[in-house]
Amino acid sequence: xxxxxxxxxxxxxxxxxxxxxxxxxxxxxxxxxxxxxxxxxxxxxxxxxxxxxxxxxx
Amino acid sequence: xxxxxxxxxxxxxxxxxxxxxxxxxxxxxxxxxxxxxxxxxxxxxxxxxxxxxxxxxxxxxxxxxxxxxxxxxxxxxxxxxxxxxxxxxxxxxxxxxxxxxxxxxxxxxxxxxxxxxxxxxxxxxxxxxxxxxxxxxxxxxxxxxxxxxxxxxxxxxxxxxxxxxxxxxxxxxxxxxxxxxxxxxxxxxxxxxxxxxxxxxxxxxxxxxxxxxxxxxxxxx
Numbered sequence: 670x671x672x673x674x675x676x677x678x679x680x681x682x683x684x685x686x687x688x689x690x691x692x693x694x695x696x697x698x699x700x701x702x703x704x705x706x707x708x709x710x711x712x713x714x715x716x717x718x719x720x721x722x723x724x725x726x727x
Numbered sequence: 728x729x730x731x732x733x734x735x736x737x738x739x740x741x742x743x744x745x746x747x748x749x750x751x752x753x754x755x756x757x758x759x760x761x762x763x764x765x766x767x768x769x770x771x772x773x774x775x776x777x778x779x780x781x782x783x784x785x786x787x788x789x790x791x792x793x794x795x796x797x798x799x800x801x802x803x804x805x806x807x808x809x810x811x812x813x814x815x816x817x818x819x820x821x822x823x824x825x826x827x828x829x830x831x832x833x834x835x836x837x838x839x840x841x842x843x844x845x846x847x848x849x850x851x852x853x854x855x856x857x858x859x860x861x862x863x864x865x866x867x868x869x870x871x872x873x874x875x876x877x878x879x880x881x882x883x884x885x886x887x888x889x890x891x892x893x894x895x896x897x898x899x900x901x902x903x904x905x906x907x908x909x910x911x912x913x914x915x916x917x918x919x920x921x922x923x924x925x926x927x928x929x930x931x932x933x934x935x936x937x938x939x940x941x942x943x944x945x946x947x948x
Contacts, residue, residue, distance in 0.1 A: 698826075706830050709774035716772075 757927045764927075770934050778831035779926070785824035786919065790912065792817040797908055801871050821863055828856060840932040848929060851922040858915040865907035868897060879903070 682693045742748060795813045796803065803810035832852070841849035864882070868875050879897045886892045896902060 702826055702830060705826075706775075706833050709778065709830065709834070712774055714772040714774055 756924060761927050761930070768931060768933065770937060771931055775830075775834040776931065778827050778834060782824060782827040782831050783919075783923070785820050785827055788820035789817065789824055792820060793908065793912070801869055801904060805871065817866075821866070825859065825863070828859065832856065835932070838932060838935060842932055842935075843929065845925075845929050845932055848922065848925040851918055851925060855915065855918045855922055858911065858918055862907060862911040862915055865903045865911060868900065868903040869907050871900075875900070 684691050684693060684696055742751075792813055796810075796817055799807065799810045799813070804814035835849070835852070864878075867878050868882075879900075882897045883892065886897060895906070
């Protein structure tokens, strides 16, 4: 293996889709952030009280 | 001694003293009791509202680890395991800072958080985001390794291509280090402070589908 290839080897793997090029690492990080975002919307907050009209009128 | 004599001019009365006027102005920046509220609207019982304060918490760790790095110097992490640990703490707190900030941004974007006279809150958030990118970028330039050399070389071409390369030199590590540890944190700190004060001044934005949610805020407090 040539010296140039040795230097280029650890540059990482990339996803290519037309003009879009993104490293697998960055794509995974963005994916995890989207998952955390969705979980933040759907996972119930601890100690959450149901504020229906009856509760609020009390 | 009357209360007026003990405490100076009563609040609300006009005074020729700039000290009194400044004090009155500062006391009106945030509604009474809202600087550190102990109760929040019911709609805040969601994890998505946690990411703003998570961003702030990460920023505190970023600044704290950055101060420690400043004591050891920029090459400390090359020669010391403790320095390497503190450098890693700085890096990963920045990674979390950006991840939390972007999720906070997504949440606020989809709930149109600029509603209800909150445009300035939104815009200070935009400035904080852009300022953070610049601060992180100068951090990458301050690693004192081949990575920082490569990034500065690429950035030089990119910044020159958009015509802003005349105002600073990313190939000047001394200038970029000072920007990273003094200038940009100061600017960013002021913007973040303004953002937080505006959030406390106008309150958390209610959900889009809540009828009269601003009135409910008062009920919940």
